Amino acid sequence: MRRCLLLFATLFFLVVGGCQRRDASPDQSAPVAASEIADLGGADAEGMCAEHGVLEAVCTKCHPKLIRIFQARGDWCAEHEFPESFCPLCHPERGGRPVADVAPDEAPANGLRITFATKEVAAQVGIETSRALRGEQATVILATATIVADAAKSAHVNVRSPGVIRAFKVDLGTKVMKGTPLASIESAVVAEDRARLRSARARAETAGADYEREKQLHDKGISSQKEVQAAQQAYEEAKADGAAAEAAVGLVGGAEGAGVYNLVAPIGGAVTARNFTVGSLVDQEETIFEILDTSSLWAEIDIPESQASRVAVGQHVVLEVDGLEGRKFDGILQYVAPVVDTRTRTIKSRAALDNPDGALRANMYARAQISVSSAGGTALVPRAAVQEAKGAQLVFVALAVDEYETRRVRVDPSDGELVAVTAGLEPGELVVTTGSFLLKTETLKESIGAGCCEVETKK
DSSP: OOOOOOOOOOOOOEEETTEEEEEOOGGGOOOOOGGGSTTGGGOOSSOEETTTTEEGGGOTTTOGGGHHHHHHTTOOBTTTTBOGGGOTTTOGGGTTSOHHHHSOTTSOOTTOEEEESSHHHHHHHTOOEEEOEEOOSOEEEEEEEEEEEOGGGEEEEEOSSOEEEEEEOOOTTOEEOTTOEEEEEEOHHHHHHHHHHHHHHHHHHHHHHHHHHHHHHHHTTSSOHHHHHHHHHHHHHHHHHHHHHHHHHHHTOOBSSSSEEEEEOSSOEEEEEEOSOTTOEEOTTSEEEEEEOTTEEEEEEEEEGGGGGGOOTTOEEEEEETTOTTOOEEEEEEEEOSSOOTTTOEEEEEEEEEOTTSOOOTTOEEEEEEEEOOOTTOEEEEGGGOEEETTEEEEEEEEETTEEEEEEOEEOOOSSSEEEEEESOOTTOEEEOTTHHHHHHHHSGGGTTSSSEEEEEOO
């Protein structure tokens, strides 16, 4: 079995303008990458240990021989019996992987110590701090949205029977009520149906009279029962023909002549489209009008895949719409899709919006804020306390007047003065607000040796 090669941190000192940077003390040993010991025991460096939730190559439960290695480096969590740098219980955000494997190579390491040369220097810098509050209030998820029509309150109107458009009775933008005539359509099929209806009614009237006469003759003993039954059958058939013809004619709406009928609005709303011209021959498949009831609309929201687990039906949504600055629209999530869009990697959700004054229009773009409950242990910090460096989000925790520690954190999106930190920081800890940018520059590799602080560097 091949022996693994342990890489130890290199101690170095850089002194510029009275500032020093030095490596961590022995109890702050550097994190180990999986690649350093991937060969130990023939473990797969990419696979995860399903039983213990850490990378298989460095699972000390499966490979007890690794314990002494991590203990010798000072990287050991005695409480959970895992290496401290990626203990799945102490650092769930690392997914059971060594920090060197999950963190951007250029980003400042978690737990990096920054110490000013003297307390006087720290005072001159003007660093200010604020205590992280417990997140008992709601946080928000930010997403993009599009205003769309409510499918239950929109209609595409086509002719009930093929024919020729003889006249339009409404124009674009006209507000209509259910049943309002929209256009006059002349149809040979309708003319035929109405002629058939008149014929069926006449036959039914005649057959009814014959049936009554046969019954009277049967009562006098002149007509047989068989003749009465035949007259009754003819009468019922004539009535059935009449009912069928009446239904066909009734389907097309009100009449304006033998073959002309009115195309009417199936719902109330505004006419948003009118197609064809007078004299056009149209069929049932062709849309003549579009009607939209804008008293309420939908907001179709694209939830980022990373936030999908926090979104649920019933959550409150506030929308700010492009072109309507200064106004906000409230809604409630009524639908969250069970699938992820493979192209955009988002989850579709919908919220109903009241639009009594018609200010909202279909196809407008909007920005949505979905209120979600803060998870237990969430810390609220001023926005100025959070810095981003090389793809990692950081806050700096004050350990003393002249000493600070870098923390990698996970932050929820927010547009308020406070942001919610959901991992990497506990409520009650003291974080740097004014001066956090200065501390960030001290932790970046390209600034080493150019600052005024002493930094414990991990390799």
